[in-house]
Amino acid sequence: MSAEANGTPRGIQSVELAMTVLLALEEEAGPAGLTQLATRCGMQPSKIHRYLVSLSRIGLVSQSRSSGLYDFGPAIRRLGAEALRRMDEAGLASEYLPGLRDRTKHAVNLAVWGEHGPVVVRWDYGSYALPITVRVGATLPLLTSSVGWVYLAYLAATLTDPIVGSQATPGATEIERIKDDVRRDGVAVTSGGVIPGVTSIAAPVFTTGDALPLVVALALPDQLATPRVCREITEELLGTTRAMSAEIGHQSDSSRHPAPTQA
Numbered sequence: 032m033s034a035e036a037n038g039t040p041r042g043i044q045s046v047e048l049a050m051t052v053l054l055a056l057e058e059e060a061g062p063a064g065l066t067q068l069a070t071r072c073g074m075q076p077s078k079i080h081r082y083l084v085s086l087s088r089i090g091l092v093s094q095s096r097s098s099g100l101y102d103f104g105p106a107i108r109r110l111g112a113e114a115l116r117r118m119d120e121a122g123l124a125s126e127y128l129p130g131l132r133d134r135t136k137h138a139v140n141l142a143v144w145g146e147h148g149p150v151v152v153r154w155d156y157g158s159y160a161l162p163i164t165v166r167v168g169a170t171l172p173l174l175t176s177s178v179g180w181v182y183l184a185y186l187a188a189t190l191t192d193p194i195v196g197s198q199a200t201p202g203a204t205e206i207e208r209i210k211d212d213v214r215r216d217g218v219a220v221t222s223g224g225v226i227p228g229v230t231s232i233a234a235p236v237f238t239t240g241d242a243l244p245l246v247v248a249l250a251l252p253d254q255l256a257t258p259r260v261c262r263e264i265t266e267e268l269l270g271t272t273r274a275m276s277a278e279i280g281h282q283s284d285s286s287r288h289p290a291p292t293q294a
Contacts, residue, residue: 048074052082053091053107062100121152124236124245124275128155131271135264137251138164142178144186145170148194149178149246159252163226171225174198174206177233180219181246184210185235218265222253230256232264234272237281247272 055071056063065083069076083101086092090106103111124141132139138157142149149171154164165171173179173194183191183206200206213219218234225231233248249264 049082049086052079052086053103056092056101056103062095062098062102064100068101120238120279121245123278124247125153127271127275127278128153128247131247131249131267132157135249135267137249137264140165140178140248140250142171142246142248144182144190144244148173149176149182151178157249157251159255161226161250161252162228164250165225172198174200175221175224177219177221177224177231178246178248179224180209180213180221181233181235181244184213184219185244217269220261222256226250228253230261232261232268234265234268236272236275236279238276239280245275247275 051072052068055068058071059067063071065076065080068083069079072079083092083094087094087104090104092101092107093104094101121141121143128139128141132155136158138159138161139155140151141153142151144150147170151165151167151169151171154167156164171178173183173191183195195206209219218232220230220232222230229250230253231248231250233246236245236247238244247268249268251260251264
């Protein structure tokens with residue numbers, strides 16, 4: 032049965048085999064010889080060697096001139112450093128969430144951009160019960176959640192358009208209005224977009240350079256979301272996200288919100 036027939040997308044076998052070699056290097060926990068890697072991968076040394084040559088050409092693997100052993104190369108070290116940097120940004124931002132929750136008394140959550148849209152990576156419960164909560168790891172809708180609206184406003188269209196096209200869209204004019212409102216106000220506000228009866232207010236946390244932003248949101252019952260309460264929460268949220276951005280290293284003109292990042 033083909034990959035398509037059983038519902039599994041067709042991949043590129045050579046890429047998967049190359050990753051097997053890299054994972055074997057990881058499992059060796061240090062430089063390894065050709066025979067070691069071949070044994071661990073269950074492949075002939077001649078086949079492994081061809082993959083190592085290709086991986087070396089792009090810097091993912093390097094070979095010691097003195098010992099002949101293989102190890103991770105400079106490109107994969109850069110990838111690893113970048114992955115750790117991104118994870119650290121979320122960690123730094125997370126440190127601010129308990130304080131924001133305690134000052135507002137409302138549930139707070141942190142989202143990052145994932146393959147299929149915004150992904151919740153932390154949820155801190157507030158003092159007020161909500162009908163339901165969004166589990167950590169859940170992907171939020173781009174077009175009906177406050178978090179999604181922030182990403183819609185600040186990410187490049189090349190990243191958001193494929194997801195917009197896969198969801199029920201309110202139309203190009205409405206989408207542009209959402210983007211303009213979020214960029215003008217610095218926050219996105221939705222009611223019932225993800226949880227019925229719940230108002231959500233979200234704002235971006237900008238990172239260094241052109242990295243994609245994180246998003247922080249507060250969730251509160253609709254009956255508590257009076258104009259005064261929403262103003263107070265928005266002030267707390269914006270003050271906190273500005274502090275998060277500064278902690279991470281973002282620099283921007285305080286008189287305006289940063290432009291959308293470029294893909």
